[in-house]
Amino acid sequence: MSLLNIFNVSGSAASAQSQRLNVVASNLANADTVAGPDGKAYKARQVTFQTQLMGAGGNPASSAGVAVSAITEDQSVGRRVHDPKHPSADADGYVTYSNVNAVEEMVNMISASRSYQNNIEVMNTAKSLMLKTLQMGQS
Amino acid sequence: MLNRLTDALDFQAQALALRSERQRLIASNIANADTPGYVARDMNFAQALRDASGANGASGGNASMARPAVSQAGSQPGHIPLGAPAGGAYSNLLYASPSQTNLDRNTVDMDRERASFADNTVKYEATLRFISGNVRTTLSAITGQ
Numbered sequence: 001m002s003l004l005n006i007f008n009v010s011g012s013a014a015s016a017q018s019q020r021l022n023v024v025a026s027n028l029a030n031a032d033t034v035a036g037p038d039g040k041a042y043k044a045r046q047v048t049f050q051t052q053l054m055g056a057g058g059n060p061a062s063s064a065g066v067a068v069s070a071i072t073e074d075q076s077v078g079r080r081v082h083d084p085k086h087p088s089a090d091a092d093g094y095v096t097y098s099n100v101n102a103v104e105e106m107v108n109m110i111s112a113s114r115s116y117q118n119n120i121e122v123m124n125t126a127k128s129l130m131l132k133t134l135q136m137g138q139s
Numbered sequence: 140m141l142n143r144l145t146d147a148l149d150f151q152a153q154a155l156a157l158r159s160e161r162q163r164l165i166a167s168n169i170a171n172a173d174t175p176g177y178v179a180r181d182m183n184f185a186q187a188l189r190d191a192s193g194a195n196g197a198s199g200g201n202a203s204m205a206r207p208a209v210s211q212a213g214s215q216p217g218h219i220p221l222g223a224p225a226g227g228a229y230s231n232l233l234y235a236s237p238s239q240t241n242l243d244r245n246t247v248d249m250d251r252e253r254a255s256f257a258d259n260t261v262k263y264e265a266t267l268r269f270i271s272g273n274v275r276t277t278l279s280a281i282t283g284q
Contacts, residue, residue, distance in 0.1 A: 115173055
C-alpha cells in the first residue's frame with residue numbers, strides 16, 4: 001500500500017532534519033568557546049543529505065527517503081581576538097574562538113524547522129487519508 | 140453478470156491506487172527538498188490512468204475500462220500467465236524541470252509540490268466518495284428501497 005510508505009519517506013526526512021537541527025544547536029552552543037590547551041577551537045559542523053531509495057512495492061524511484069550521509073567540519077580558521085589578559089591567550093596575546101557563524105546557523109535552523117514542519121504535515125495528511133480509506137463504504 | 144456490478148468500481152479502484160502512488164511521489168519530493176542533486180519526479184496522471192485501465196479514452200466507469208487482456212505468451216503448457224502489474228504506470232515517471240536554478244542542483248519547487256500535494260489529497264478523497272456513492276447506489280438497488 002502506497003500510503004503506508006509515506007510514513008517511511010517523511011519519517012526519514014523528519015529524522016534527517018532533526019539531526020540537522022541537532023548539529024545547528026551544538027554549533028550555536030559552541031559559538032563562543034575558545035581554543036583549549038591543544039590550540040584547537042571548536043569547528044562548525046554541517047550535515048550532508050543523501051537520497052535513500054525505499055523500494056517497497058512499485059517503482060523504487062517513486063519513494064525516496066532521506067539519510068544523513070556525512071557530518072563534515074568546517075576547516076576555516078577560527079575568529080582571533082587580541083586579548084592578552086585572557087587565560088587562553090597564546091604568546092602573541094591572541095585568543096582563538098570557534099569558527100561558527102551565528103547568522104548562518106540561524107538561517108540553517110529556520111530552514112530545518114520549516115522542512116521538518118512540511119514533512120509532519122505530509123504525514124498528517126497521509127494519516128487522515130488512510131483513516132478515510134478505512135471508513136470507505138460506511139456511513 | 141457480476142462483473143457488470145464490479146467494473147465501475149474497478150476503474151475507481153485503479154484511480155485510487157494511482158492517486159496514492161502520486162501522493163507517495165510528492166511526499167518523496169517534499170522529503171528531499173534539501174537533498175543536493177535530487178531531481179523532483181511526477182507522473183502524468185491521465186496517461187497513467189489510461190495505461191492502467193487499458194482504455195484509449197477515459198470517459199467514465201463503463202465496461203470498456205476493464206483490465207487489458209494478458210499478453211504474455213507461455214511457451215510451455217504449465218506456465219502461469221503473468222497478470223498485468225497493478226498500476227502499470229510506474230515506468231513513465233517524469234522529471235520536473237527546475238523553476239529556479241539552484242546551486243546544489245536540487246529541482247524541488249516547494250510551492251509547486253505543496254500545491255500538487257493538496258490537489259492530490261482532494262482528488263483522492265473525491266475518488267473515495269465516488270466509490271462510497273457507487274457502493275451505496277448498488278446497495279439501495281439490491282435492497283430495493
